[in-house]
Amino acid sequence: MDTYFINRPNLDRLAKSLFKTHKIYAPFKSDENRYYERIRDAGLGDAVLGEIRAVQSIKTFYLPVRTKVAEYFPEKISEKKSRPIAIMGAKSCDLASLKVMDYVFTQDSFKDPFYITQREEGLIISSDCTSYGDSCFCVALGIMPYPTEDFDINLSDIESGYVVEVGSEKGEKIVKEYFKLFQKASLYIEKKNENRTRLKEQLLEHVKNKKIPAKESIQDFFKKKFDSPLWEETAKACVECGACNVICPACHCFVLKDQASDGGFERLRLWDSCLLLSFARVAGGANPRKLLAERLRNRFDKKFNFFPDAIGRFGCTGCGRCSDACAGKIKIDEVLSKLGNA
């Protein structure tokens, strides 16, 4: 991987240049949280590229809340070409979710054209975490707090700028095109590695207190605890709002809704939630998961049992967003800890 250095004013220039060809989003701070906002020709401004993940996951860019997936009778192929999206400041936990999403939407016999277009054309300029949140537990699942793959360009925050790693041909093209903005990285690489090691160790210590079972044993613990009262006890706090699904970078379930449109009909794809009673219900009323506890367990089943068998990875990236979003204060790391210890 080629490595460079870019200072903040030059990164700002890069963002302004990319604005001409991309819709750029980067995290901005509001109170104590970070939210993706569109960057326009004014450049990066106060965008926060270090710190921790934004509140939204990057799936909002690849699998928007609401997508028109078909217009029919008459069938219209609306080729409204919009500028591809460039995401700045995506974190390692977000990139890990792409493995799950890519499996669902690109690696099956039926492929999703909307997702694929966005993945092929989009640009990911990720960045290292420089701190961690209380709910973060990525390292417990083997995910580092700094990106190691699946980015086009990665930025590691160093006092005066960023160490730049190039992770793809797309990334390489950008560096070549704007080579004047980049410098040699040699002076900064050691510092970057130090920063990474320090944060990783802090995070490992943070996670140690959570007592999450070793990642190799989580699936087995889940299977053993399938009929445990744990699910009913945990479900007592669940209010079935589906916030955990919505906020999760790896929850991919959706529902199709049809409606009339101008002179025809359209089909929308909308995010759905497996915590809702109607999720698996069929016409006539049969429902394999009538109880909330079954639906809650099902969410863990998908993430810690289904995906390990399907792709050899968890359907969870340890970002902790669902713990933060839960109205009932259900913490995913605590549930995992109970799997192994209760």
Add this chain to the structure above:
Amino acid sequence: MTENSYIPIKTKVLDVCEESPTIKTFTLKPEKPIPFKAGQFMEMTVPGIGEAPFTPSSSPHEKGKMEISIMKAGRVTGKIHELKKGDIVGLRGPYGNEYPLSEFEGKEVLLVGGGVGLAPLRALFLALVHEVDKYKGILFCCGSRTPSDIIYKDCVLDKWQKLHKKVKFRVTVDKKDKDWKGKEGLVTTQLDDLKIDLKNSVAIVCGPPIMMKFSTFKLLEIGYREDQVYLSMEKNMSCGIGKCGHCRMGNFYACKDGPVFRYDKISNIHEIWD
């Protein structure tokens, strides 16, 4: 651009046949032919209203059109029941796997169907009859709630019974009326004295969840092994292509790994009977 699997094919309703008070059979002609195999399912669109999954009930050897039998059970099926000859609907598919006919060859094939579950079995039955020489025999056990709930009445009670000497029928109703001369009792009662070499037989079950459950248990009780029983699972198959997540059962998606499952593959999965 990658092909868009969410777009339905425009399809004309050629005919509507009222099978029972709650079930109608729709003869459909899609703009482009849609070849399918018995057991696979289609997503049928009512324009602007929505989609639902159905398994065609006509012979897969019939080209250019297909029949789908639909019970009025919810929002979309309610709208489907309002459809008339000449109306336009949409079809996507076929999706999922088919009945593995090659595994049935040389065997006595037992079909156990209940209510609208006869629909997929009709397609299978017609496919089996199409090459009847390949099978040792076909026994079709049909259960319905009452005589008026029997679908494909002319066929089940008459025409199909005379099709071939290898083909036998057992028809029962849960509750008879004054005109019913046939058997009364749940379809499982017809499995008691099967004159079949069980070792050389396969059983295919389709019907409402509770009927599937008790028929499967009955088959195991009378000596079928789990790997001789095939089920057509009805789950909430929304996208039909393994993406939307609704129809997952354990490590499988009913839409792409099913809807036909050999029972031994799914017998340890929780929640399959609901």
